[in-house]
Amino acid sequence: MQIELNKLGANCEITDNSLTLIASNRIKEEVVIETYQDHRMAMAFAPLALLVPIVINEPEVVSKSFPSFWEDLASMGAQIDSQR
Numbered sequence: 001m002q003i004e005l006n007k008l009g010a011n012c013e014i015t016d017n018s019l020t021l022i023a024s025n026r027i028k029e030e031v032v033i034e035t036y037q038d039h040r041m042a043m044a045f046a047p048l049a050l051l052v053p054i055v056i057n058e059p060e061v062v063s064k065s066f067p068s069f070w071e072d073l074a075s076m077g078a079q080i081d082s083q084r
Helices: 002-007 039-050 068-077
Strands: 009-012 019-022 032-033 054-057 080-083
Touching: 002 009, 002 032, 032 039, 039 054, 039 068, 068 080
Parallel strands: 032 054, 054 080
Antiparallel strands: 009 019
16 A cells, blocks of 8 residues: 555555655655555545546456445546556
8 A cells, every 4th residue: 555655656654553645735746556456446546546547457346345436436527547
């Protein structure tokens, strides 16, 4: 999670018990998010596509838990490029 947040320009502090995001004025665009073959990663980062264009690698990881996830998100105006 920290690696992908850093790609977006986030500054985060992680301890054994917490993850704290420090406010930022800007989200980097066209960032490629790795899912690590985990649907939670894809679904956690996908809503950012409502604010800035991003790329989600291995988008098919959501198919088992939410097959229409990408279509539903696109219907709300999200702009996500997918790479396989």
